[in-house]
Amino acid sequence: MIIAATWESGGLGQAGREVLGAAVRLGAALGDDVAFAALGMAAVDAAAEAGGCGAARAFALEGDYAASGAEGAIASLAELARELEARAVLLAADEQGGEIGPRLAERLSGTAVTHATSVEVADGRLLWTRPVFGGKAFAAVTAHVEPVVATLRRGAFSSAEAMGGAAAVETRQVPVTDGAVELIGSEEPQSGVALEDAAVIVAGGGGLGSGEAFAELEELAGLLGGAVGASLVAVDSGWAAPERQVGLTGKVVSPDLYFAIGISGASQHLAGIGGAKAVVAVNTDPDAPIFNTAKLGVVMDWKKFVPVLIEELRRAAP
Ligand SMILES: Cc1cc2nc3c(=O)[nH]c(=O)nc-3n(C[C@H](O)[C@H](O)[C@H](O)COP(=O)(O)OP(=O)(O)OC[C@H]3O[C@@H](n4cnc5c(N)ncnc54)[C@H](O)[C@@H]3O)c2cc1C
Structure with missing residues (x-):
């Protein structure tokens, strides 16, 4: 069986x-x-x-x-x-x-x-x-x-x-346990599309610089019907919730489209996105390793890229 x-x-x-x-x-x-x-x-x-x-x-x-x-x-x-x-x-x-x-x-x-x-x-x-x-x-x-x-x-x-x-x-x-482990609290998971099920993920990293910046990624992800992901640096900085982390010690995802915004492309992050069909990277550093993985690379400050894309998507929305 x-x-x-x-x-x-x-x-x-x-x-x-x-x-x-x-x-x-x-x-x-x-x-x-x-x-x-x-x-x-x-x-x-x-x-x-x-x-x-x-x-x-x-x-x-x-x-x-x-x-x-x-x-x-x-x-x-x-x-x-x-x-x-x-x-x-x-x-x-x-x-x-x-x-x-x-x-x-x-x-x-x-x-x-x-x-x-x-x-x-x-x-x-x-x-x-x-x-x-x-x-x-x-x-x-x-x-x-x-x-x-x-x-x-x-x-x-x-x-x-x-x-x-x-x-x-x-x-x-299910049997009640022997009490070796005691659950002392629980939190509701964030609502929205689960990272593992998302066809589009808009992920942000250390280059975003603040938690407020993630609100813009939320908006972009919403317009694309996707979910927001994050690098470990963004999670450790308190800008994104831990369940948003993608990578070796985070979630392994396989979306059709993965935006890596302000993410350098460390191997531990790439370990989570091997199943992505296409990666679009936005990074100010033309030598950032993420560009070796990206299908489309944009060498640009995210602050110039994200608002324009949001605007265009809003305009195109029915
Ligand atoms: C055991 C272990 C497990 C790990 N597990 C994970 C994991 O699961 N997931 C994970 O992500 N990491 C993991 N890491 C950490 C990993 O090694 C990197 O430190 C981390 O991925 C770096 O995150 P980052 O690229 O967002 O940040 P940074 O390394 O700080 O890179 C920021 C990037 O943003 C760019 N940038 C800066 N300003 C702008 C701007 N205005 N516009 C656009 N781009 C800009 C920079 O050029 C840079 O490339 C792990 C490390 C270890 C040792």
């Missing part, structure tokens, strides 16, 4: 579709069935939808995640993986997947493969591709010890499609 698992709050989200799509193709290559596990407070709808997209079994792992935190998810997925004798558990390489993936692999005495960008079956073994050296190279890896718990890079796997059919949703309650 291949298990695909994601956090859902309603119907099947984009992360769930990608992970399930990967699981369905992997299951077909191995001749294995696929189970989908939706974690979250209202996971039943997503699980039911997964049943129509190739999952032979669908589970809603519901519970008080505010109380149980990651531990509740790890315990319930570990139990499910053992019960179904899973060869692989696939998660999205997002904050939650990144937090529980390696711990789940350890709990199952299996192997963790993080940030996978593809998987194929070679001589009956699972061959994963994942970025190494901050995205400068890709390594093909296989696990000697299964099950594999893999986190899949967002945007690298095509989504599961509706195939008809249905699976009865089996609802289970």
Whole structure:
């Protein structure tokens, strides 16, 4: 059995579709069935939808995640993986997947493969591709010890499609934890388009110089139907929220269009944008490394570029 698992709050989200799509193709290559596990407070709808997209079994792992935190998810997925004798558990390489993936692999005495960008079956073994050296190279890896718990890079796997059919949703309650970890607070995530799902990202860096400048990027992103991203320098300076950070220690994104505004192009930032289809860089320094990655480079002060683009987009808007 291949298990695909994601956090859902309603119907099947984009992360769930990608992970399930990967699981369905992997299951077909191995001749294995696929189970989908939706974690979250209202996971039943997503699980039911997964049943129509190739999952032979669908589970809603519901519970008080505010109380149980990651531990509740790890315990319930570990139990499910053992019960179904899973060869692989696939998660999205997002904050939650990144937090529980390696711990789940350890709990199952299996192997963790993080940030996978593809998987194929070679001589009956699972061959994963994942970025190494901050995205400068890709390594093909296989696990000697299964099950594999893999986190899949967002945007690298095509989504599961509706195939008809249905699976009865089996609802289970996540266990309450042993209290080893206590959740002492939580914050609502920023509203708007999630970075991982955005087709357009307008990202700002140290060259912006202030938090107010980010308000202009917000406006530009709004006109383009996109989201605002940031470099570590911008986050450390308090100009952008931490969940906006793109890069090695931030989010890995794969938009169609990525604006890097006042961003130098350090390798740790580039590690997050390898999946972008086109990068447009705006930087006053013609030798900034970002221009080596950019499809379109604008050597200019952002203060001259951004307001003009906003004005033109406003004019073009219906
Ligand atoms: C372990 C580790 C992990 C890291 N993880 C990340 C990560 O996840 N994400 C990340 O981003 N970084 C990360 N970093 C930091 C990274 O090395 C760089 O320091 C950071 O990316 C630099 O951010 P920046 O390019 O925005 O700022 P700067 O290096 O300050 O560059 C600012 C750029 O703006 C340009 N500029 C200045 N004024 C203007 C203007 N008026 N108009 C236009 N351009 C202008 C400058 O020419 C310069 O190129 C990490 C570092 C380490 C060691």
